[in-house]
Amino acid sequence: MLNKLKNVAKALLAITWIRRVYELVNRVFLESFGSSRIMSHLYYTASFITFNREQTAVLRGRRNYYRNKKRDRLTHVELRRNVHRLEKGLIMRPRRDVFARDYITETIEFYEQAVAQCRRDPETMELSEMEWAHDVLTEYFRTVTTGDAMVDAARERFERADHAAEFTGKVPYVKKALSSISYQELDDLVMQRRSVRWFEDREVPRDLIDQALLIARQAPTACNRLPYEFRVFDDPQLVSEVSSIPFGTAGYGHNIPSIVVVVGKLESYFSPRDRHAIYVDGSLAAMSFMLGLETLGLSSSVINWPDFEPLERKMQKKLDLDLTDRVVMLIAVGYAHPEGMVPYSQKKELDTFRRYN
């Protein structure tokens, strides 16, 4: 017995030393290669595999962006972006007599393509997106003055596209000034939301998830692209398989009733400069989703998604993800167990995380 204890103590000491040596080597490495951009570049040239999945996803996403332009799709990201740019032009103060000269022709091309798809099979397109595009373009051509050759040519093409749509009023408007929700009520809601890891053994109704998702989609996204997909799993076998993939569910994964994987779609961008938008947009939507769940009596917890190749591979296979799809985070959802506790999780003080000017 004594010998056994001695061996355990020796093993623990060895682990402590291995950790110390590892940390020391790591620090020497980081002090050198993290000292300048050139040194970092050298490091990543040698260790090119580190972000390879991300790099491939970005590059292939851009490739697919262009490929998709020729394909029938439920929603057309390039049209969404340009229609939104037009909306922004329409709300400018003062509004210019003629604007969007540099992209109105391509917008009409995108629109014509969407109209053609709609004609072939209206079921394959989001009707609301078509209405929005139609209305904003109608408003644009109503507003800009005639006499500019490029705009007039685009106007003619718009009229010729002859999309048999009624004007549904999806154009810029003056927003209602005041919310009926008080600061205190919002504060109560955000205080009510805590990361819950212990749930009742109870099914989560799909209509509640859908209601929370309708809140999520109202979150801001760059150029109104909504470049994400919320993959919801509520089949017990699948929930168990999906929740066991990330590290962060250790110890409580077995009691998660529903799990959502927020997936960012890199095929929404033609430029690498926007590669972070999926994480920003996906997270903003996720936060709204979780607050929405709270109002419906449901609780949630975010689960970290590390960029770690073995897990990436597992998730890609399980969800049949394209290489351009990036997992942003997972969210466990369920009814909080009445006896399950939540950590206190003290927040930082305002003065610590806020700086003016």
Ligand SMILES: Cc1cc2nc3c(=O)[nH]c(=O)nc-3n(C[C@H](O)[C@H](O)[C@H](O)COP(=O)(O)O)c2cc1C
């Ligand atoms: C990006 C992100 C990753 C997280 N990953 C995990 C995780 O893997 N496992 C877990 O149990 N909690 C995870 N959490 C929950 C945090 O631990 C929790 O939000 C934090 O401690 C604050 O607590 P609160 O959410 O109750 O305010 C994560 C939260 C975020 C935003």
